[in-house]
Amino acid sequence: MIARFVQWERAQAVLAEGVTKASIWLEGGLQIDLRVLPEDVFGNLLQHFTGSREHNIQLRELAIRKGLRVSENGILNLESGENLTCRTEDEVYAALGLPYIVPEMRLGIGELEAAASGTLPEPVSLQDLRGDFHMHSTWSDGVGSLEEMIAAAAARGYAYHSISDHSWGRTGAGLDPARLRAQRAEVRALGEKHGIRTLCSAEVDIRADGTLDYDESVLEELDIVVASVHDAMNISREAMTARLLRVCENPFVTIVGHPTGRHVDSFPGYEFDYDVVFAAAARTGTALEIDGQPVRLDLPSGLARRARSFDVTFSLDSDAHAIDHLANVEYAVGQARRAWVTRDEVLNTRPLEGVLAFVAEKRARFAGKGTG
Numbered sequence: 386m387i388a389r390f391v392q393w394e395r396a397q398a399v400l401a402e403g404v405t406k407a408s409i410w411l412e413g414g415l416q417i418d419l420r421v422l423p424e425d426v427f428g429n430l431l432q433h434f435t436g437s438r439e440h441n442i443q444l445r446e447l448a449i450r451k452g453l454r455v456s457e458n459g460i461l462n463l464e465s466g467e468n469l470t471c472r473t474e475d476e477v478y479a480a481l482g483l484p485y486i487v488p489e490m491r492l493g494i495g496e497l498e499a500a501a502s503g504t505l506p507e508p509v510s511l512q513d514l515r516g517d518f519h520m521h522s523t524w525s526d527g528v529g530s531l532e533e534m535i536a537a538a539a540a541r542g543y544a545y546h547s548i549s550d551h552s553w554g555r556t557g558a559g560l561d562p563a564r565l566r567a568q569r570a571e572v573r574a575l576g577e578k579h580g581i582r583t584l585c586s587a588e589v590d591i592r593a594d595g596t597l598d599y600d601e602s603v604l605e606e607l608d609i610v611v612a613s614v615h616d617a618m619n620i621s622r623e624a625m626t627a628r629l630l631r632v633c634e635n636p637f638v639t640i641v642g643h644p645t646g647r648h649v650d651s652f653p654g655y656e657f658d659y660d661v662v663f664a665a666a667a668r669t670g671t672a673l674e675i676d677g678q679p680v681r682l683d684l685p686s687g688l689a690r691r692a693r694s695f696d697v698t699f700s701l702d703s704d705a706h707a708i709d710h711l712a713n714v715e716y717a718v719g720q721a722r723r724a725w726v727t728r729d730e731v732l733n734t735r736p737l738e739g740v741l742a743f744v745a746e747k748r749a750r751f752a753g754k755g756t757g
């Protein structure tokens with residue numbers, strides 16, 4: 386098996402080759418390691434090579450305190466010399482007196498202590514999602530037609546979803562209020578045709594001063610409002626904090642889209658006072674998005690975890706611009722799981738009535754106060 390692996394035609398270079406292990410480099414710089422061990426230790430091996438280095442160091446330290454040594458070859462009892470082999474990862478954790486810890490939570494950020502004390506939460510899973518609030522069609526800058534996007538959302542088994550094309554400020558690609566109303570008429574009918582509740586939404590630009598790109602009269606006709614920063618990112622930290630605060634205090638904003646604006650490869654995100662905005666989001670009943678586009682993953686897991694400490698509600702969305710991108714919601718779920726976000730903390734795990742109640746509650750809370 387090792388010989389075949391290293392001779393694979395896609396291997397650019399062989400980094401190591403031994404009796405039980407080998408490493409190759411693929412074109413594009415991806416490294417693949419192969420380990421060949423007896424089936425009895427598959428759980429040990431899988432655990433050893435999954436999760437972060439920090440998690441595994443902490444796990445080995447915990448084991449040592451119990452007189453055990455953990456490796457890919459088993460769990461060695463240092464006193465008796467007995468080696469426990471595990472076919473599954475569950476057995477590895479059980480042997481150390483712990484419940485199973487999912488790979489996304491193996492970050493070395495306190496999960497072992499929480500697991501040991503029985504307080505590690507069960508993270509949200511893809512199956513918990515009943516819908517997706519953020520996707521685009523050819524009406525703005527998407528490449529899937531309205532009907533294709535609706536049919537694809539229905540095919541994923543969702544109970545509801547919303548079409549959130551860009552507001553008109555988005556250079557050249559967005560919808561003016563008249564076009565948005567025209568779209569709304571189509572959206573409802575197409576949703577019914579495909580057996581899914583299609584909510585009317587828009588991804589509305591947040592202007593530099595924190596006001597939105599549509600008037601209140603337009604916003605109040607929408608079921609869900611996703612508000613996002615797409616430009617004027619070079620303002621001061623204070624101004625950005627004030628901008629996002631004002632968005633949270635807007636009664637019509639349901640979700641703040643990709644809240645930090647980061648691009649994984651090229652931009653760390655604009656600066657603002659996270660704690661002030663997270664507290665405001667929680668206080669006002671504004672959900673913060675975890676955007677699943679691979680270039681965004683925004684909120685990133687570290688900040689999602691921090692937001693979680695403020696009791697923020699999250700929305701896990703694909704931000705799909707094509708039908709295939711709907712599956713990107715899985716990456717949003719991944720970030721949420723790394724942040725220990727549970728099902729109850731996610732807006733789009735709720736039944737439709739729960740979602741509509743979330744929207745209505747915020748509007749009612751601010752009724753008569755004006756949007757400022």
Ligand SMILES: [Zn+2]
Nearest residue numbers: 588613642643
């Ligand atoms: Zn956006």
Ligand SMILES: [Zn+2]
Nearest residue numbers: 519521588704
């Ligand atoms: Zn978008």
